[in-house]
Amino acid sequence: MISNWLDERVGRGTRALARRTSRRSFLGRLGSLLAGSTVLPLLPVARALAAEGLTEVGDPESCDYWRYCALGGTLCACCGGTMSSCPPGAEPSPITWVGTCHNPADGQHYLIAYNDCCGKAPCERCFCHRTERDKPVYFPSKSNDILWCFGTKSHAYHCTVAAVQGRAEAPS
């Protein structure tokens, strides 16, 4: 009794849907949705990162990107990873050095952790050398010339990520 009623309702709904749409239009919309959802995160435009909760502008594959203000090394974003995650097969070093950068999108300063990704041959793309508040190597905890592949299985340097750790005061 219930199954007959259910069959009838489902059949009626399906026929109504078929009258209003064609298979071609459905497939077209599905294709647009899938393609759009794949491409959207790659666009180098202003974006709100839910995980880190901030708005950013620029191209993460460019040395000029705001987060890289003190990065010496190659950008993981150009090497199969992202600005804040290592490429597959590379291990993030737990130890890092931390600087501050100014985000032009919201005018705030942020703490940026420059973690090296280790265990693969060096990535040769997008080498950057920016030195805001960088110090000489005899001040190792504040030098971006140090390779930070410590605490990892391999000390081989691959590339560097720039993860936001939180808000910072404007440097004096």
Add this chain to the structure above:
Amino acid sequence: MRWLPALLLACSAAGASADDARARMHYLLHCGGCHLPDGRGVPPEVPSLRGDPGRLAAYPDGRRYLARIPGASQAPLSDAELTAVLNWVLTEFNADTLPADHEPLTVDEVASARRDALADPARERRAIWERHSLD
């Protein structure tokens, strides 16, 4: 005027919270890169800041040691900023091991200790750990 004490208390709490946030920011900027944001470190290369600093705070030479270690004494922070960071580390990561009668480090004792550089930090560490039977 009955609300005045409550207002003063709220302002005081907000000030303490802002001081904590600033100390945490300095910790992340100058210490957390190696000791990690939660202070657990990467032993044996980078010691944990959870546990032992609270035990050291029970002894005068232990309190000085906290400000004498190179990472602290050479941090590009003023004496007051370094004192705030060390006190934040003690209360944030070491609440379980701090002595019951613990008094926060003062700016004067940190200023004096950080200028008394450790010539051999590893040897000093072994000596102080043995002296106070720390693990």
